[in-house]
Amino acid sequence: MAILEANDISKQYRMGEVTVDALVGVDFVVEKGEFVAVMGPSGSGKSTLLHLLGGLDKSTDGEVTLGGRKLSVMSDKEVTLARRRNVGFVFQFYNLLPTLTAEENITLPLLIDGKKIKEYQSKIDELLELVGLTDRRRHKPDQLSGGEQQRVAIARAFVNAPDIVLADEPTGNLDSRAGEEIMKLLRRSCDELGQTIVVVTHDPKAASFADRIVFLKDGQIASEIRLEKGGDTAPILERLGELA
Numbered sequence: 001m002a003i004l005e006a007n008d009i010s011k012q013y014r015m016g017e018v019t020v021d022a023l024v025g026v027d028f029v030v031e032k033g034e035f036v037a038v039m040g041p042s043g044s045g046k047s048t049l050l051h052l053l054g055g056l057d058k059s060t061d062g063e064v065t066l067g068g069r070k071l072s073v074m075s076d077k078e079v080t081l082a083r084r085r086n087v088g089f090v091f092q093f094y095n096l097l098p099t100l101t102a103e104e105n106i107t108l109p110l111l112i113d114g115k116k117i118k119e120y121q122s123k124i125d126e127l128l129e130l131v132g133l134t135d136r137r138r139h140k141p142d143q144l145s146g147g148e149q150q151r152v153a154i155a156r157a158f159v160n161a162p163d164i165v166l167a168d169e170p171t172g173n174l175d176s177r178a179g180e181e182i183m184k185l186l187r188r189s190c191d192e193l194g195q196t197i198v199v200v201t202h203d204p205k206a207a208s209f210a211d212r213i214v215f216l217k218d219g220q221i222a223s224e225i226r227l228e229k230g231g232d233t234a235p236i237l238e239r240l241g242e243l244a
């Protein structure tokens with residue numbers, strides 16, 4: 001079942017006289033339980049694609065369907081609600097609130113959605129366990145390493161049990177070891193929880209943990225590969241070489 005679908009989407013940014021074609025006629029389907037990576041050079045439209053898929057921005061043309069519902073027919077308010085309930089976001093610079101503890105940061109989406117935290121305590125405990133931060137739950141972001149902060153952000157993205165988690169360069173600010181831990185955590189949540197995930201990355205090692213990689217170039221899908229074995233960068237490097 002397709003959980004997320006983009007049909008022939010385009011995005012133009014207008015900057016005064018200049019128009020930038022950030023995406024041009026992109027078709028993109030994510031099946032439930034899939035782990036997809038999006039790769040491509042800087043400026044190829046990766047972040048734009050992720051923003052459109054998650055309803056953070058509107059396409060100029062084409063249609064995004066999230067959980068069977070077309071975003072274009074929803075009001076801004078409905079899109080905001082659909083995004084809050086159905087999409088978890090992870091960003092390169094974690095975007096945690098500095099004054100809140102790890103645990104409080106994780107509960108934030110529940111609070112915003114008007115949920116009673118008490119009813120979710122066991123879920124929060126499970127998520128802290130999943131990301132390996134049970135003993136760091138009362139730490140503030142500045143008392144955590146970059147990798148730990150990103151794990152808080154991942155638990156926060158999961159807390160609403162979203163249909164899909166969208167991550168934009170989640171390892172971009174981490175050293176290779178912490179980055180690999182983040183990718184393994186995402187891989188595990190796909191395998192064990194059936195979490196559907198789309199990760200944007202320019203790092204072949206990070207992308208190697210996905211089931212499938214979509215390559216963008218100049219705002220268009222240039223190519224796609226399915227990966228057989230996690231952690232093997234050889235087929236990715238080969239494909240990147242062909243595209244260069």
Ligand SMILES: Nc1ncnc2c1ncn2[C@@H]1O[C@H](COP(=O)(O)OP(=O)(O)O)[C@@H](O)[C@H]1O
Pocket residue numbers: 013014015020021022040041042043044045046047048049
């Ligand atoms: N808000 C914006 N306004 C104008 N141009 C933008 C904006 N966001 C991105 N762009 C342009 O769109 C293109 C794609 O950007 P982006 O999606 O951020 O690429 P990537 O994430 O692959 O580096 C680039 O040429 C970029 O300069």
Ligand SMILES: [Mg+2]
Pocket residue numbers: 046047048
């Ligand atoms: Mg980007």
